Amino acid sequence: MAAHLEWAGDEPAPPPSLVRRPLQPGELPAAVQAALWRGHQLGSPVDAVRSTGFAALDAELPGRGWPCHSLTEVLQAQPSIAEWRLLAPTMKQVVADGRDVVIVGPPKTPHLPGLRFAGLDERRLLWLRPETPAERLWVTEQVIKANAAGLLVSWLPQARQEQIRRLQICAQTHDGPVFLCRPAAAEHEPSAAPLRVQLRVGLDWELHLHLLKRKGPTHEGHIVLPSMPGGLESILTPRLRRPSLLIAARKAHEAQEAQPTREVSHAVGSPDPRAAPRRVNAH
Amino acid sequence: MLWAALIPEPPRDASTRTETLAGLATWCLQFTPRVAVIEPESPLPAVVMEVEASQRLFGGKRRLVQRVREESNDLGVQQLSWAPTSLAAVALARAGASNGFAKPLDQLLDALPLETLTSVESHRATLARLGCRTLGHVRVLPRGGLSRRFDGQLLAALDQAYGLRPEAHDWVQLPDSFLAKLELMSRVEMAPALLYGARRLMLQMSGWLAARHSGVTAFTLLWWHDAMRSRSAGDGGELTVRTAQPTRDIEHLTRLLAEHLAKVELLAPVGDLALRADDVQSLEEKSTSLFPEPQQAHESLELLVERIAARLGPQSVQRAVVKEDHRLEWACHWQPSSEPRPRRLARSVDIPQPTFVMPEPLRLATRNHRPLYQGVLQLLAGPHRVEGGWWDRTTQDGQATTRNVVRDYWVALSEHAGVLWIYQTRLADDETAWFLHGSFA
Numbered sequence: 001m002a003a004h005l006e007w008a009g010d011e012p013a014p015p016p017s018l019v020r021r022p023l024q025p026g027e028l029p030a031a032v033q034a035a036l037w038r039g040h041q042l043g044s045p046v047d048a049v050r051s052t053g054f055a056a057l058d059a060e061l062p063g064r065g066w067p068c069h070s071l072t073e074v075l076q077a078q079p080s081i082a083e084w085r086l087l088a089p090t091m092k093q094v095v096a097d098g099r100d101v102v103i104v105g106p107p108k109t110p111h112l113p114g115l116r117f118a119g120l121d122e123r124r125l126l127w128l129r130p131e132t133p134a135e136r137l138w139v140t141e142q143v144i145k146a147n148a149a150g151l152l153v154s155w156l157p158q159a160r161q162e163q164i165r166r167l168q169i170c171a172q173t174h175d176g177p178v179f180l181c182r183p184a185a186a187e188h189e190p191s192a193a194p195l196r197v198q199l200r201v202g203l204d205w206e207l208h209l210h211l212l213k214r215k216g217p218t219h220e221g222h223i224v225l226p227s228m229p230g231g232l233e234s235i236l237t238p239r240l241r242r243p244s245l246l247i248a249a250r251k252a253h254e255a256q257e258a259q260p261t262r263e264v265s266h267a268v269g270s271p272d273p274r275a276a277p278r279r280v281n282a283h
Numbered sequence: 284m285l286w287a288a289l290i291p292e293p294p295r296d297a298s299t300r301t302e303t304l305a306g307l308a309t310w311c312l313q314f315t316p317r318v319a320v321i322e323p324e325s326p327l328p329a330v331v332m333e334v335e336a337s338q339r340l341f342g343g344k345r346r347l348v349q350r351v352r353e354e355s356n357d358l359g360v361q362q363l364s365w366a367p368t369s370l371a372a373v374a375l376a377r378a379g380a381s382n383g384f385a386k387p388l389d390q391l392l393d394a395l396p397l398e399t400l401t402s403v404e405s406h407r408a409t410l411a412r413l414g415c416r417t418l419g420h421v422r423v424l425p426r427g428g429l430s431r432r433f434d435g436q437l438l439a440a441l442d443q444a445y446g447l448r449p450e451a452h453d454w455v456q457l458p459d460s461f462l463a464k465l466e467l468m469s470r471v472e473m474a475p476a477l478l479y480g481a482r483r484l485m486l487q488m489s490g491w492l493a494a495r496h497s498g499v500t501a502f503t504l505l506w507w508h509d510a511m512r513s514r515s516a517g518d519g520g521e522l523t524v525r526t527a528q529p530t531r532d533i534e535h536l537t538r539l540l541a542e543h544l545a546k547v548e549l550l551a552p553v554g555d556l557a558l559r560a561d562d563v564q565s566l567e568e569k570s571t572s573l574f575p576e577p578q579q580a581h582e583s584l585e586l587l588v589e590r591i592a593a594r595l596g597p598q599s600v601q602r603a604v605v606k607e608d609h610r611l612e613w614a615c616h617w618q619p620s621s622e623p624r625p626r627r628l629a630r631s632v633d634i635p636q637p638t639f640v641m642p643e644p645l646r647l648a649t650r651n652h653r654p655l656y657q658g659v660l661q662l663l664a665g666p667h668r669v670e671g672g673w674w675d676r677t678t679q680d681g682q683a684t685t686r687n688v689v690r691d692y693w694v695a696l697s698e699h700a701g702v703l704w705i706y707q708t709r710l711a712d713d714e715t716a717w718f719l720h721g722s723f724a
Contacts, residue, residue, distance in 0.1 A: 229723030231635035
């Protein structure tokens with residue numbers, strides 16, 4: 001530090017025209033500011049994205065949408081609970097662009113009349129049904145390499161991390177988003193996918209999302225997205241829009257019923273021998 | 284004039300020699316109609332083609348030369364040479380040189396030995412006694428003496444090679460059907476290894492298709508077993524590959540064939556191969572665009588589907604057909620992608636429908652008359668009555684029954700399994716039961 005000061009003192013004073021406005025502490029020149037990435041900001045913008053259709057989720061994702069050219073992992077405790085609800089807005093865009101949606105190995109049979117509410121129609125959905133885990137990986141890789149699908153959703157319950165890494169390398173040439181649905185246990189394994197989302201279903205027509213991994217600072221807390229599955233909007237009464245209240249009421253009712261009904265003593269003046277010490281305990 | 288001369292690997296016997304030359308000429312016909320076979324009886328026969336006028340169509344001289352070089356290499360061409368005249372190209376090819384444009388043609392040809400031109404080579408003994416060892420030595424001899432002492436062919440061939448006299452060729456005609464044979468270099472015991480030989484035939488077929496502006500929708504690979512086979516193995520076998528759309532894309536056809544060959548078990552080592560184009564349809568040429576088009580990606584989905592169906596079976600690639608039926612099981616039907624689908628879309632319904640359905644309705648346990656599935660289910664909306672179907676007759680276990688259903692559907696909410704679509708139905712003896720049928724995932 002001392003040497004630096006001496007060196008600074010030796011230097012002749014610059015001509016007054018070159019003297020810039022002194023920078024405030026913490027302020028940076030504009031050119032440096034533009035090139036600098038700070039740890040608390042979201043990561044470098046992903047080159048191509050597809051909007052998720054949820055403004056709250058877009059705000060938390062690098063590039064403000066599902067990334068193209070890379071994998072996105074969706075982790076759930078059970079498969080086939082909320083995938084379509086999360087991806088329906090994106091699928092709508094993909095289908096509107098005239099691209100196909102390809103799904104690989106969903107755990108249950110997709111039902112198209114329901115998927116029409118998610119914007120899909122039978123011309124635009126292709127269901128690939130591999131049987132073994134190895135075939136699942138092969139099919140997924142072929143679809144990614146062919147770059148023929150506008151959006152790919154693949155259920156890979158048993159994929160290992162080196163297989164995910166291989167898919168991620170292939171996915172760098174894929175123009176649409178690629179979603180891998182994996183079990184929640186995969187949360188503890190490392191994964192090459194740049195974006196990992198943990199998905200849970202909320203009772204009051206909500207999706208709870210937690211971003212396990214993204215390009216940028218770690219995400220804390222939950223994103224709550226309103227999500228109404230296809231067609232239910234029209235039949236729900238205001239009371240049914242808060243099912244958590246119904247469930248809580250039912251549980252309270254059940255708990256009340258489940259309590260052993262205390263025998264009411266009809267004898268006046270004979271106090272319950274257990275009542276007195278309990279009241280003391282309560283205080 | 285831009286002439287290419289292609290000298291194939293010397294064939295082992297005379298019968299395959301004509302086929303090799305014909306196959307090579309067929310392949311050449313995709314570049315130009317001006318293809319000729321030079322001296323088919325000589326020990327080093329050649330196929331020549333003139334591609335000056337085709338340069339622009341194939342993306343310029345450099346790319347055309349590159350493509351011819353790469354594909355001819357796969358076809359087993361020993362030497363490929365380029366020169367301004369056909370005889371010069373052949374002479375250079377026989378001498379092992381490839382570029383006839385490196386120096387002025389006179390200088391290049393003057394240095395070549397006498398064997399490179401067949402008409403000169405037939406007089407080699409006499410010419411050698413005159414002290415001639417190269418074409419240049421012959422050319423400086425007085426022309427009058429040459430024409431008197433030797434036949435007119437010698438001088439004509441020399442003049443044609445040097446470009447002083449016009450050449451005349453018998454152009455090769457394109458055959459109407461395609462069948463190419465190939466004798467394998469060694470006995471092949473594993474079916475996937477046949478692909479190497481088949482690819483060579485496929486290149487010829489692609490050239491034939493390109494010359495006819497057509498694509499293939501079905502082709503057959505035939506093979507014949509070695510003479511040393513066991514008696515039970517039979518003569519050979521064949522494999523027919525079909526495609527959904529006419530194509531002549533070699534990469535796609537090769538991959539498709541590879542998937543099919545992977546399932547074939549050879550009964551005996553194979554010595555000969557043949558490829559036949561069965562169904563040929565004219566292919567509409569698409570002009571390529573300056574900018575990449577997203578439409579091309581859509582086309583490749585069909586190719587991808589074919590490849591996956593070839594390996595995993597047609598059942599593994601499915602598309603949906605929506606039927607206008609009120610019963611959930613028959614409202615949506617999945618069928619292999621290759622089967623034809625109705626042109627008209629079914630009308631959509633506005634009542635709630637699940638997005639995933641169970642393969643079979645799952646019977647739920649009950650507690651206090653409430654259905655259980657990973658805990659007690661909270662019934663939200665219902666009942667939605669679905670009834671009827673007595674007209675839909677079917678045969679099950681040899682007995683004629685109807686697919687009649689009487690169900691009350693409910694939207695149910697589970698704390699762990701999300702929003703479910705369950706129904707209550709009547710069993711025998713006035714008993715009721717709950718079934719899980721789908722989920723609003």
